[in-house]
Amino acid sequence: MTRDKQLMMKELPETERPREKMLEKGVKALSNAELLAILLRTGTKNLPVNRLAEQLITKYELSGLANISPPELSKTTGIGLVKAVTVIAGIELGRRLSLKEPGERPIIRSPRDAADLMMAELRYETKEHFVALLLSTKNHVIARAIISVGSLNASIVHPRELFREAISYSAAAVILVHNHPSGDPMPSQEDISLTKQLVEAGNLLAISVLDHVIIGDGKYVSFKEKGII
Template identity: 35%
Template sequence: MPGGTEGQPDAKPHWQGHRERLRGKLLKRGAGALEDYEVLEVILMAFIPRRDVKPIAKALMARFGSLSGILAAPGADLVKVEGIGETVAAYLKAIAELQSRASREEISKRPAISSWSALIDYVRTELQHEKREQFRVLFLDRKNQLIADEVMGHGTVDHAPVYPREIARRALELQASSLILVHNHPSGDTTPSRADIDMTREIIDVLDPFDITVHDHLIAGTGGVTSFRSSGLI
């Protein structure tokens, strides 16, 4: 007969005991005691109730390289990993959106330039894994609080078209007093190019007659975030 010996209950699946141990580790020692793949396991346990999720978590880490890479991955790429269906992919994308909105809240509550670490975290979260270059502008009011974060240009793997006069027009529409320029380098190298430097200067010159300040230009990539101001380029 299937299961254990006659008169004895079936043994629990091995992964069920692993789940209980992992939950206990989380509750007793805190999430910081877990490895990245174990944090991912805990999440997957809620979405995949009757399967060993450890191999799935490790497969996701192997394919996308990091937790941030997993959350940034398109749903169409997530479902290519064995064990990840459309429903689980949708849940992971919802978690990514929660992370993005929470980061945006952090920089919306306080003046952006006085909560610099939160701003850098937000920029990194939003752009470090983008496959194409994207140019965004953070429009700020007179108190340096965020009015809007808008994409002003989509591009290829190494170029995004930017129109300084369009940025000026939008800043005036929003009654912005200052702004922060943001774009990504899909290569991962966040070193500003000569084109990046020249374009930044052109935007500053176009905004100057309107008394609109460019506080900084941030370049994000898998290598981190580079600040023009900190680099002496503004």
């Protein structure tokens, strides 16, 4: 059985061997399934590794693989715990690389800048994360502070938690960011009410709340663009 698994990749046609394809054409030429197949390394006696990778992506999508646990993934036929750990570690490494900031602090010039900064970090979270981007007088991001992590449908935010962070970093302004696990970034009435409450509290402290950006699955809504702030 072990020998059979080792031969699975060799038995594929040349054009279907992802490692050889990457060496010949470069990593950007590979599909998501082919990249996943490289992490998996082998399939089963009856299922080539490329097909196994395709089945995983069909079943979970990349967003699902980013959140599944190794024990759960290892329940799939052809994937033991070692393979599951390897796959999830590879996906997490890619996610962290996408979050890596350049040496210079990013500047927020538009709602799109805020959304781009937080999209990779928040779009696949299964709970609501409420984050504050703490800004200098020139809108450089001083820090990103997680204010709360809520349930599937709601997060609990109190003004004192938000502005304690802003004051500790001597922030001149803040941008609120949170995700909707449903993937739909349209604000709820609770989102709007909370935002207005935080804007009022910021005015009392002379710390401007410049925007509230809600992150969905690859899309966002800006309260500033919508005229809510």
